[in-house]
Amino acid sequence: MPGGRVRKAPTIVEIARDLGVSSSTVSRAFTAPRLLKPETVERIRAAAAERGYIPNVHARALSTGVPRTIGLIVPDIANPFFPPMIRAAQRVAEQSGHTVLIADTDGDVEREKRIIERLAAQSESLIIASSRLPSTELVELTDRRRVLFINRDEPDTARILVSARDALCRGVDRLLALGHRRFAYVGGPAGSWSEGERHGAVVEALQGTRALLRSLRIPSGTYEDTMAAGEQILLSGPTAVIAFDDVIAHGVIDLLHRRGISVPEQISVVGCDDTLALTTxxxxxxxxxxxxxxxxxxxxxxxxxxxxxxxAPRRIALQGELVERATVGAAPETHCPGREAPM
Incomplete structure (x- = not known):
């Protein structure tokens, strides 16, 4: 620049020297802030901003040959459970200069395999939610790829479980305390870890009681198919219905309304995931x-x-919480809606 001095951007080494910390500490403040104390991260970032330092998000990609991207694979992007998860992942990734690539498998195993191979070539790491792959393939995958699973409890893998077990047990206990003795569990897609955990929790909570439980599944997990399964859901005359998720619970509530069965005066309904609770x-x-x-x-x-x-293999379980609202009430003394409400 004629007549003036070109000002160079500061380097990590210079910032580290000025602050009296190591270069790796400065680097971690931008790439892995969780490893440092919050006050250290704040101090380093403030000093870097004051000096005009801009992290080079491409440096790691140039040195490793892999762009700073994370692949996030979900089984159904239209399910209300996943959009908040995707949004949260994107925002956290931005803090370390990563981009999140999102793919939807539609719950199809073969499609999931293809997506994994494609995203693995473009990403540093993969996060796979509710994988439908067989166990042997999951273990083999972690030997070749940097992978973390959400809602798939496979030993010897890194996984985070969004667990409903403890809260569902409390929900069943609450329904028992309200006098319910005839239960229906309306499950979701086969092969889902969450489905296995939730159904198992309901069965476990009812063991040793005199309550009756009838279990069925809505393989597609859709609202429409839940509405169409009214006869099966009401077959045993339940006074309490526990649904795999809020989509299915929404379908249950609407089919009960259509048949003239009041909620919760005649049948109580409990969902799972709290994504549609205030829209029903x-x-x-x-x-x-x-x-x-x-x-x-x-x-x-x-x-x-x-x-x-x-x-490294690790298992982290994040427990949910029962939120009691207006679809739960005391069991009716005499009512058998499965017999009194014809199609």
Missing amino acids: QPPLASIALRAVDAARLAVQIVSEGQVSEML
Whole structure:
């Protein structure tokens, strides 16, 4: 620049020297802030901003040959459970200069395999939510790729579980205390870890009681198919219905309304995931799950450490919370809606 001096951007080494810390500490403040104390991160970033330092988000990609991206794979992007998770993952990834690539498998195993191979070539790490792959393939995958699973409890892998188990047990206990003795569990897609956990929790909570339980599944997990399954859901005359998720619970409430069965005066309904609770009529009692926390933690874990290293096996379970609302009430003394409400 004629007549003036060109001002060079400061380097990590210079910032580290000025602050009296190591270069690696300065680097971590931008790439892995979770490893440092919050006050250290704030001090380093403030000093860097004051000096005009801009982190080079491409440096790591140039040195490793892999762009700073994280692949996030979900089975159904239209399910209300996943958008908040995706949003949280993107925001946390931005803090370390990562971009999140999102793919939807539609719950199809073969499609999931293809997506994994494609995203693995473009990403440092993969986060796979509710994988439908067989166990043997999951273990083999973690030997070749830097992968973290959400809602798939596979031993010897890095996984975070958004668990509803404890809260569902409390929900069943609450329904028993209200006098309910005839239960229906309306499950979701086969092969889903969450489906296995939730159904198992209901069965476990009812063991040793005199309550009756009839279980069925809505394989597609859709509202429409739930509405169409009214006869099966009401076959045993339940006074309490526990649904795999809020989508199915919404379908249950609407089919009950269509048949003239009041909620919760005649049948109580409990959902799971707390994504549609305030849009149902009446507001749905549900299990609030920590999906957003799981996504944030997943991105933090895969963003740290060496890209060339596979993730160490670990198991983190984030427990949900029962949120009681207007769809739960005392059991009716005499009512058998499965017999009194014809199609």
